Amino acid sequence: MIKTLLLLLPIFGFSNNIILEHAQIKPLGKVIQTNAQITQLSDQKQEVVSRLSGHVEKYFVKAGRKVKEGDKVALIESLELSKMSAEYLSLLEQLKAAKTQLSTSEKLYRKGLNSKNELNSYIIAKQEIAAKKNALASQLSSLGIKTADLKATTDQFMLYAHADGVVGKILVPLHSNVDAQTSLMTLVNQSGYYALAYLSLDDAMKVTQKTTGYVTVAGEKYAAHFVQLLPTIDEETQRAKVLFQIEDSPKNLLLGTYTEMEISFEPSANVLMVKKSALTLFQGEWVVFIEAHHDGHEEKAEHENEAQEEHEDHDHDAHEDKHDAHSDHEEHEEEESPYIAKVVKILAYTGDYVAIEGIDTEDEYVSEGVYFVKSMLLKSSLGGHGH
Numbered sequence: 001m002i003k004t005l006l007l008l009l010p011i012f013g014f015s016n017n018i019i020l021e022h023a024q025i026k027p028l029g030k031v032i033q034t035n036a037q038i039t040q041l042s043d044q045k046q047e048v049v050s051r052l053s054g055h056v057e058k059y060f061v062k063a064g065r066k067v068k069e070g071d072k073v074a075l076i077e078s079l080e081l082s083k084m085s086a087e088y089l090s091l092l093e094q095l096k097a098a099k100t101q102l103s104t105s106e107k108l109y110r111k112g113l114n115s116k117n118e119l120n121s122y123i124i125a126k127q128e129i130a131a132k133k134n135a136l137a138s139q140l141s142s143l144g145i146k147t148a149d150l151k152a153t154t155d156q157f158m159l160y161a162h163a164d165g166v167v168g169k170i171l172v173p174l175h176s177n178v179d180a181q182t183s184l185m186t187l188v189n190q191s192g193y194y195a196l197a198y199l200s201l202d203d204a205m206k207v208t209q210k211t212t213g214y215v216t217v218a219g220e221k222y223a224a225h226f227v228q229l230l231p232t233i234d235e236e237t238q239r240a241k242v243l244f245q246i247e248d249s250p251k252n253l254l255l256g257t258y259t260e261m262e263i264s265f266e267p268s269a270n271v272l273m274v275k276k277s278a279l280t281l282f283q284g285e286w287v288v289f290i291e292a293h294h295d296g297h298e299e300k301a302e303h304e305n306e307a308q309e310e311h312e313d314h315d316h317d318a319h320e321d322k323h324d325a326h327s328d329h330e331e332h333e334e335e336e337s338p339y340i341a342k343v344v345k346i347l348a349y350t351g352d353y354v355a356i357e358g359i360d361t362e363d364e365y366v367s368e369g370v371y372f373v374k375s376m377l378l379k380s381s382l383g384g385h386g387h
Contacts, residue, residue: 018369020291022362023274027267028355031348032203036195036215036244036261038253040188045168045255047183048159051143054078056176056184057156063169067161067187074159074184081143082155088140088147091133098126165189168255193253195224195244197261204229204240210266213244214351216259221351223247224261264350271347271355275367279346279354280374287341289366289373290359339366339373 058075061067102122108114137147143157168186172178195215199207213224224244234241244261246253278288344358359365366373 017372019367020364021275021367022364023272023359025270025361026273026353026355028269028271028273028348028350029265029267030206031262031264031350032199034197034199034261034263035258036197038215038217038246038255038257038259039194039196040192040255041194045189046163046165046187047171048073048161048185048187050074050076050159050178050182050184051180052076052078052080052157053179054080054155054177056172056174056178059170059174061167061185063167063185065167066165067167068164069161071161072158073161073167075156076159076178077156079155080180081145081157082153084136084140085145085150085155086153088133088136088150089153091129091136095126095129095133098122098129102126159184161187163187163189188255193246193249194227195246195259195261196230197242197244197263198234198237198239199242199263201233201240203263203265204242206265207242208266211242211263213261213263215244215246215249215261217249217253217257221262222249223351262349262351272357272359272361273350273353273355274359274365276349276352276354278365278367278370279344279356280370282341282374282377285343286346288344288356288359289339289370290342291364291366292338292340339377341377 054076055078056074057077060072060074067073102119102125105114105119105122109116109119140147140150144160145154145157165187168188170185172182172184178184195213197213207226207229209226211226213226214221215224224246227243227245230241230243232241233239242263274288279286280289281287342359342363344356347355347357349355
């Protein structure tokens, strides 16, 4: 009885950490392991460019910083802007003068002191000045210059983030001279990451819309679904390139990182699967712990009473026989553990599950808490041999 209690105590103590589940029949196709590179589509990586030639006076951000649309990123000092703003202010004055001349010409025309041609010439002159002013105002506005507030020439303009994202890389050093359309920095949109998997030609030809995968990043697995088989072969590896979109990925993946990827092709068979966490090495073999099926406690108690009576009836000369019977009794108690180890054959891994042979669908297996069950059985085994 003492042996039984000692065996049951750890079972009760760890019971809250042990979870049982039924093995499931699931579809499985060919599963391969390959390398993949974390990437994004071309329209997800943008560049912040200078609209005018000038001098990089200040950066308001650093590589790796998160920005929102409209945040200031750089200050540019430009002689070209100085000329543009001066010309705009000049056009404002010219437009005022043209309006005055047109008004005077209209009065003279109504009095018959001016010809129609002269009136039209003033109208055309005013319209030309207004068109130049409006075109320049549009250019200044695109640079973030509010023309309504422009009272004097300026040579400085601000660059703003045109989308939410993270500053990938500063491409131009501070205090550098740049030309118009020079890229100053990259801006990475932190969503929609992709994995570019490298497959053999044979495997690539078997990829379909039902092909799925799992990408391993920093020890975590993320599901991915097939997007496209790219039309060109990688020149360096001579392998086909298959694009997968990563589902529910974190927003801080590092672009260009190479990692492992597990790809499952279209299911071709139904197999028995258990959670990968259920597998463990036990006495040198891969096993899954399943719930044992025991007889009732009454038979166990009756067996213990019979052993006690035998102990009282036998004398010292039968000590060896009694010891053997007691050892057999202990082995019976060890068999009364609520879990047994079943040796299994691993067929394939797929995500958090593994396809196996060796247990039945009606078996309840330990999906969580395998360590406790393993420790329990090992302690029981050591205790039995040491008695």
